[in-house]
Amino acid sequence: MNGRATVLLVIPHLGGGGAERVFTLLAGGLNPARFDIHLALVTQWNAAEFELPTWVTVHGIGARRVRAGWWGLLRLIWRLRPRVILSGMAHLNMLLLILRPLFPRNTRILVRQNGCIRAAGSISAYRKLYPKADAVVCQTAAMAGDLAKVAGVKRNLRVLPNPVDLEKTRAAALSGPNLWSGPGPHLLAVGRLAPEKGFDLLLQAFAKVRERFPSADLTIVGEGRERRALEMLAWLLGVRQAARLLGHVEQPAIWFKGATAFVLSSRHEALPNAVLEAASAGLPIVATAVSEGLLDLMRGDPGVWIAKEASAEAIAEALGEALERVTPDTRFAHSWVEAFSKDRAIAAYEACIDESLAEPVR
Structure with missing residues (x-):
């Protein structure tokens, strides 16, 4: 649309947690002159009670749980054909990476790791799926080192600060x-x-x-x-x-x-x-x-x-x-x-998106 890259942010729902606040800030902070911004809520129908700018298009899938939303997500992705998908929770990241072979060919997938991998239930899932992402976003260098050591994720790691208003x-x-x-x-x-x-x-x-x-x-x-x-x-x-x-x-x-x-x-x-x-x-x-x-x-x-x-x-x-x-x-x-100021962090995310768009699709 008008030369802008379509970016789809995907989160289970809004409200209640730090990851949700991060994606609210990202949705409202990414430059609308450069990006056509969409927000998918997998287990929620709408975001009426949240303050989001008018240029952010919200898609409520309303599934009972994240894994049950796979079909709704797949249909949305084929309808929007986003250049970049950014996901924000580990179990949702896994679902998107499993579905990746079914996405349009030029789709980049960036996943944000929101927790400590050593506390995760299945390290093998990280080892198998995270290398398939175009970028794995970590909040600290220590987290990136943990993913590299424990899950074998190395070349596609990015350390980006959480945006905080x-x-x-x-x-x-x-x-x-x-x-x-x-x-x-x-x-x-x-x-x-x-x-x-x-x-x-x-x-x-x-x-x-x-x-x-x-x-x-x-x-x-x-x-x-x-x-x-x-x-x-x-x-x-x-x-x-x-x-x-x-x-x-x-x-x-x-x-x-x-x-x-x-x-x-x-x-x-x-x-x-x-x-x-x-x-x-x-x-x-x-x-x-x-x-x-x-x-x-x-x-x-x-x-x-x-x-x-x-x-x-x-x-x-x-x-x-x-x-x-x-x-x-x-x-x-x-x-x-x-x-972690909002402007500095969002600029870092925009640079990461630009970098992924400049590289060949995995």
């Missing part, structure tokens, strides 16, 4: 009322309520922290299948009144104002946007040592406390050290987060 996040963190009450300290965590996020470890650590800081409270923003189990655990630990699970919040940054510290309690993690957003607002950060890429960014930062391991005891110890030094008003520069 730093200005919007900072504005949300500064405007509006302080949503916290009581003296604190006020602890904040954001993420899906899933085992890998380690919120059970955080609740156990929080119970220990309350022994030293009796007025401490904890707010966890996010939704997921572990909600009832976490609520029961909080009750068993005797912290149910001090620990609240808010569910999904469209803009978690509204909770940054007045927060004493942001906590990343994950058992395994790649590079979550939640911690990047917290860093952009200057929050003190307490994190588990679960990602070499994340550690490379945060190591030596005076506003970051790293737990020795992903355990309740280690998280409690790191929290205790942090809370001895900070108050709800303490903020840090975290200058390393500037590399």
Whole structure:
């Protein structure tokens, strides 16, 4: 269309997670003068409640699960005939690479790895399918090294930063009322309520922290299948009144104002946007040592406390050290987060798309 390359972004659905926020920013940020931008939602019918520019065409496939959406995806791809497909979740990446022989011949496929491969269920699937991609996008050099070593993916790796709307996040963190009450300290965590996020470890650590800081409270923003189990655990630990699970919040940054510290309690993690957003607002950060890429960014930062391991005891110890030094008003520069600014990151993605278009189709 008018010389523009058609780019199809594919995601299971929008809302709730870091990968979804990344694709929302990419869809709205790619240059519409150069690209005809389409967004496919495999398990969702529409994106009416999300703010997307008018030049982004949304295609809701509405399948019950990702793998059941293969036929709808295939029909959409043949109708649009995109020059480039960019996919954003591991299981969806696998599906597209399996279907690749059925796509129009000149279709390039870029897949974004959104998690730690060592925590994945089947390394053999990575070894077999990821080399078929025109590019595999990783969030850090450490993740790229992991894919090269564990899955044998080498020549098509690209390291691109997650796009983060730093200005919007900072504005949300500064405007509006302080949503916290009581003296604190006020602890904040954001993420899906899933085992890998380690919120059970955080609740156990929080119970220990309350022994030293009796007025401490904890707010966890996010939704997921572990909600009832976490609520029961909080009750068993005797912290149910001090620990609240808010569910999904469209803009978690509204909770940054007045927060004493942001906590990343994950058992395994790649590079979550939640911690990047917290860093952009200057929050003190307490994190588990679960990602070499994340550690490379945060190591030596005076506003970051790293737990020795992903355990309740280690998280409690790191929290205790942090809370001895900070108050709800303490903020840090975290200058390393500037590399993830939306404009810089989207420019890097556009360069990757251009590079793939210049190379022969695999």
